[in-house]
Amino acid sequence: MTVGLKIVLAAAQILTVLSAVAVTFHPNILYASIALFFAFCGVAVMFVYAGADFLAGAQLIVYAGGVTILVLFAIMLTQWLYKSKLRDIRMRVVAPLALIAPALTYGLCVALRGLGDHVLKTTPANFEAFSSAPKTMPIGQALLTNYLLPFEAITILLLSALVGGVWLARPK
Amino acid sequence: MQPSAAFAHALNDSIGVLPLWSWAAVTAALVLFLLALPFAGFATFIERRVAAFFQDRLGPNRVGPEGILQFPADAVKMLAKEDFIPAGADRFLFNLAPLLVVVGALSAFAVLPLGRALIGADLNIGVVYVLAVTTLIPPGILLGSWASQNKWSLLGGLRAAAQIVSYEIAVALALVPPILVSGSLQVSTIVDAQGWAWGAENAANYHFWNLFYNPFTFVSAFVFFIAGLAETNRIPFDLPEAESELVSGFNTEFSGMRFGLYALGEFGDVFVMCAMFTALYLGGWQVPFVNLETFWIALPALVIALIHLTMFMAKTLSLVFIVMWLRWTLPRLRVDQLMGLCWKGLVPIALFNVVGTAIWMWVFHGQSLPQLLAKAFSG
Numbered sequence: 001m002t003v004g005l006k007i008v009l010a011a012a013q014i015l016t017v018l019s020a021v022a023v024t025f026h027p028n029i030l031y032a033s034i035a036l037f038f039a040f041c042g043v044a045v046m047f048v049y050a051g052a053d054f055l056a057g058a059q060l061i062v063y064a065g066g067v068t069i070l071v072l073f074a075i076m077l078t079q080w081l082y083k084s085k086l087r088d089i090r091m092r093v094v095a096p097l098a099l100i101a102p103a104l105t106y107g108l109c110v111a112l113r114g115l116g117d118h119v120l121k122t123t124p125a126n127f128e129a130f131s132s133a134p135k136t137m138p139i140g141q142a143l144l145t146n147y148l149l150p151f152e153a154i155t156i157l158l159l160s161a162l163v164g165g166v167w168l169a170r171p172k
Numbered sequence: 173m174q175p176s177a178a179f180a181h182a183l184n185d186s187i188g189v190l191p192l193w194s195w196a197a198v199t200a201a202l203v204l205f206l207l208a209l210p211f212a213g214f215a216t217f218i219e220r221r222v223a224a225f226f227q228d229r230l231g232p233n234r235v236g237p238e239g240i241l242q243f244p245a246d247a248v249k250m251l252a253k254e255d256f257i258p259a260g261a262d263r264f265l266f267n268l269a270p271l272l273v274v275v276g277a278l279s280a281f282a283v284l285p286l287g288r289a290l291i292g293a294d295l296n297i298g299v300v301y302v303l304a305v306t307t308l309i310p311p312g313i314l315l316g317s318w319a320s321q322n323k324w325s326l327l328g329g330l331r332a333a334a335q336i337v338s339y340e341i342a343v344a345l346a347l348v349p350p351i352l353v354s355g356s357l358q359v360s361t362i363v364d365a366q367g368w369a370w371g372a373e374n375a376a377n378y379h380f381w382n383l384f385y386n387p388f389t390f391v392s393a394f395v396f397f398i399a400g401l402a403e404t405n406r407i408p409f410d411l412p413e414a415e416s417e418l419v420s421g422f423n424t425e426f427s428g429m430r431f432g433l434y435a436l437g438e439f440g441d442v443f444v445m446c447a448m449f450t451a452l453y454l455g456g457w458q459v460p461f462v463n464l465e466t467f468w469i470a471l472p473a474l475v476i477a478l479i480h481l482t483m484f485m486a487k488t489l490s491l492v493f494i495v496m497w498l499r500w501t502l503p504r505l506r507v508d509q510l511m512g513l514c515w516k517g518l519v520p521i522a523l524f525n526v527v528g529t530a531i532w533m534w535v536f537h538g539q540s541l542p543q544l545l546a547k548a549f550s551g
Binding site for chain 2: 030034037042053054056057058059060061064066068069072076077091103136
């Protein structure tokens with residue numbers, strides 16, 4: 001990786017972490033949700049560097065595009081929600097959690113690494129070549145062969161969530 | 173060494189020498205000044221002339237020959253205007269919002285296939301990339317409308333976000349049939365597959381425009397165009413602006429260059445939508461029935477690139493003209509009609525097209541309707 005690419009990656013990482021901190025501690029809930037948007041974008045950049053280009057696109061579409069808009073809608077359509085101050089509760093709850101966060105992150109990384117090795121069967125020797133190879137076709141084939149059952153189970157879960165949402169919102 | 177190879181070599185060397193950001197800055201400047209700004213400016217001029225034509229008047233015709241210099245004059249006027257922010261506005265978001273819209277619309281220019289040699293970045297997830305970066309637009313519109321502290325703005329912004337998020341689903345589903353047909357998300361591969369030509373030896377490997385691939389892709393193209401119109405907030409789906417009910421909707425409080433950025437974002441988005449339609453359904457840079465690589469005289473690479481560019485721009489700008497034509501032909505929809513059209517009309521039709529195209533490819537082994545007809549007539 002050239003120096004320039006490393007600088008871009010570092011900038012994306014700093015943006016993600018700072019945005020995440022702002023999500024947690026900003027007293028204005030609207031600014032917190034905008035910070036969440038930038039955190040999603042930073043994570044998408046990191047996906048690109050990890051060679052997961054399709055995942056980066058999905059991250060932007062689903063999270064930066066969809067979830068952020070939903071959160072903003074919820075805030076703007078709820079009366080006075082964006083004027084409430086949430087700092088005190090957050091400090092009391094978040095501070096103890098911050099102590100165990102590094103351990104959780106490490107465990108998550110190890111688990112994901114193991115899952116990745118399992119999916120790909122072997123760890124690629126040449127990561128540079130691997131990371132620039134197209135991932136869309138392997139993902140599609142994995143979803144429709146080895147991982148068909150989990151994939152279908154998730155679709156049923158999402159469908160039931162959708163039906164539940166419609167049922168809750170039905171006219172009385 | 174070939175001249176082009178020498179040039180590429182020199183370019184490679186200098187990429188190593190200069191820092192990355194300088195190349196990124198040069199690329200961004202090229203996209204902005206060679207493509208987006210001239211297009212957006214020229215589009216506003218053409219739009220006003222087209223509007224005048226449909227309303228039986230002259231339109232701008234004083235500045236320069238036939239009024240062609242009207243858009244530089246407008247740009248100077250916008251730049252010279254007072255940089256005004258309303259007193260109650262949220263300054264940070266008010267500044268940020270137009271930038272998000274412009275970045276979202278112009279980032280998509282990177283993968284537009286202006287010609288085989290004229291793609292900024294031929295990503296292997298090209299189509300997903302376009303969908304991904306254009307999702308920056310609804311947060312930009314929504315935040316800008318909220319930051320203005322204006323009821324009309326907020327109503328327009330909420331309408332815009334609901335509309336774009338809904339129609340994004342129809343757009344994404346309407347993009348699936350061409351992707352299924354070509355077996356790739358890469359824009360250049362999708363365009364290449366549509367290069368069927370008279371008398372080509374390996375005609376079985378290619379099919380004609382995806383628009384005519386089968387009945388399902390034909391319908392899907394129209395779904396994409398209608399949903400794309402709604403996603404770019406164009407009439408008859410311009411409820412977020414709706415000047416007769418919401419003054420000017422989400423951009424009511426924006427003036428000067430901030431309004432200019434919103435306009436640039438909107439026209440950039442229209443261009444991207446029409447260019448994606450051209451690439452996915454109308455064969456992109458391909459000349460109909462002719463294969464330039466196996467032409468009866470060998471063409472230099474520069475000529476091929478120019479022909480590609482001309483074909484692509486001709487197809488795309490015709491679509492842009494249709495978009496303007498619709499603007500002065502159709503009345504605006506109501507909100508409930510808008511949502512009904514998306515969820516009860518376009519989304520089910522698009523889903524049906526996806527399944528239909530998949531079944532067609534399974535039954536006919538990936539051959540298109542023109543290929544089957546040609547085979548039937550040749551015996």
